[in-house]
Amino acid sequence: MWKWLHSYADPERAYNLSGKLLPWFAMLAIALIGIGSVWGLAFAPTDYQQGDSYRIIFIHVPAASMSMAAYMGMATSAFIGLVWQIKSADWAAAAIAPIGAVITFIALLTGATWGKPMWGTWWVWDARLTAELVLLFLYLGVIALYASFEDKVLAARAAGILAIVGVINIPIIKYSVEWWSSLHQPSTIRITGQSTMPTEMLYPLLINILGFGLMIGAITLIRFRSEVLARNSMRPWVRTLAKAQGVK
Amino acid sequence: MNTRRKKRLALAVALIGGVAAIASLLLYALNSNLNLFYTPTEIVQGKKDTGVLPEIGQRIRVGGMVTIGSMLRDPESLHVEFAIHDSLGGEIIVTYDDLLPDLFREGQGIVAQGILIEGGKLQATEVLAKHDENYMPPEVAEAMGQTHEKLDYKTEQKSGY
Numbered sequence: 001m002w003k004w005l006h007s008y009a010d011p012e013r014a015y016n017l018s019g020k021l022l023p024w025f026a027m028l029a030i031a032l033i034g035i036g037s038v039w040g041l042a043f044a045p046t047d048y049q050q051g052d053s054y055r056i057i058f059i060h061v062p063a064a065s066m067s068m069a070a071y072m073g074m075a076t077s078a079f080i081g082l083v084w085q086i087k088s089a090d091w092a093a094a095a096i097a098p099i100g101a102v103i104t105f106i107a108l109l110t111g112a113t114w115g116k117p118m119w120g121t122w123w124v125w126d127a128r129l130t131a132e133l134v135l136l137f138l139y140l141g142v143i144a145l146y147a148s149f150e151d152k153v154l155a156a157r158a159a160g161i162l163a164i165v166g167v168i169n170i171p172i173i174k175y176s177v178e179w180w181s182s183l184h185q186p187s188t189i190r191i192t193g194q195s196t197m198p199t200e201m202l203y204p205l206l207i208n209i210l211g212f213g214l215m216i217g218a219i220t221l222i223r224f225r226s227e228v229l230a231r232n233s234m235r236p237w238v239r240t241l242a243k244a245q246g247v248k
Numbered sequence: 249m250n251t252r253r254k255k256r257l258a259l260a261v262a263l264i265g266g267v268a269a270i271a272s273l274l275l276y277a278l279n280s281n282l283n284l285f286y287t288p289t290e291i292v293q294g295k296k297d298t299g300v301l302p303e304i305g306q307r308i309r310v311g312g313m314v315t316i317g318s319m320l321r322d323p324e325s326l327h328v329e330f331a332i333h334d335s336l337g338g339e340i341i342v343t344y345d346d347l348l349p350d351l352f353r354e355g356q357g358i359v360a361q362g363i364l365i366e367g368g369k370l371q372a373t374e375v376l377a378k379h380d381e382n383y384m385p386p387e388v389a390e391a392m393g394q395t396h397e398k399l400d401y402k403t404e405q406k407s408g409y
Contacts, residue, residue, distance in 0.1 A: 047385060047386075048388070079260060083253060118351055118377065119349065119351075119376045119378070120374075124376065139360075165263065172271070179279075180282045180283045181284055182284045185381040186380075188381040196380075196381050197384070199381055
């Protein structure tokens with residue numbers, strides 16, 4: 001089984017596989033985000049306390065939860081790249097970082113726009129909010145480190161170490177609302193036990209979370225493919241590929 | 249796995265373990281400082297773990313539930329006074345001179361930032377509404393007796409104090 005998996009470490013095979021997976025990820029992501037957003041924004045019932053303002057949850061929660069999931073994906077790739085010295089894994093980590101940063105930014109932005117009318121403030125130095133901001137800086141640090149070395153093997157190692165060290169922030173974000181008293185409310189979606197939300201609100205939210213995950217996957221595949229091409233531009237298979245596309 | 253990979257794996261795992269240990273020690277040491285607010289009980293009796301009491305004149309945040317029936321509004325100005333309490337029975341009076349957030353109601357969780365003044369009162373400069381993780385349609389809330397009417401003052405509250 002490991003032998004079979006290992007064969008996909010080869011850049012050409014990884015490139016072709018990600019090309020095959022891309023349309024599935026993209027189509028499913030568009031379909032799920034479409035269904036989830038329309039259902040959530042137009043058809044889900046209003047909240048008894050917050051009225052229609054709560055509907056930003058259908059963007060905020062998917063973005064926030066997937067910003068953490070994307071970080072775990074990036075750190076796992078970096079770990080594999082660092083330990084087994086698989087370059088494809090390093091490129092995957094480098095491909096995820098900017099997407100994760102944008103998703104984290106969306107989570108912070110939607111959180112601020114939700115906080116202003118409901119809490120009465122755009123920002124408060126609450127444990128949850130601060131930890132999420134640190135996540136954004138971690139993403140930016142990984143991007144900056146990867147970009148600042150000419151030698152991409154060295155760059156991937158430096159960025160990978162930062163990505164792995166930053167994993168410690170993920171449980172802090174997740175449990176910050178339980179460990180400390182904060183303005184941010186605890187989680188609504190419970191993996192074990194009853195979620196504190198009726199199903200007609202919960203389903204569109206879960207669909208959107210899945211849709212955001214697939215969207216991140218799809219954009220990662222696109223970026224991964226271009227990263228593979230950029231790092232292998234001198235290889236014969238890339239040259240034949242370029243020739244086939246009509247590039248001189 | 250060959251020895252070089254084993255070595256790198258051990259190094260990476262040690263790195264994660266070390267950072268996790270440092271972070272947990274750091275968070276443990278900072279634990280009480282990472283809370284956004286004091287609860288009313290902590291203002292009266294001191295913090296749970298350290299017993300530190302906030303001093304008069306100190307700038308603090310207090311979080312708790314607005315006590316039902318405690319709201320007093322000055323009919324001439326924006327000045328309001330209300331009590332907030334927590335589940336442990338502590339209670340503190342908060343005074344405020346500005347617009348309250350939309351979600352502010354008696355029985356609602358709030359976080360007030362301000363200066364602790366004489367008599368265990370908090371002179372708030374900012375009042376933030378806290379909402380919980382429960383979402384439900386209005387009909388369901390009504391059926392459960394959890395309607396959130398707009399703040400309605402009793403006559404004795406309107407008459408001031």
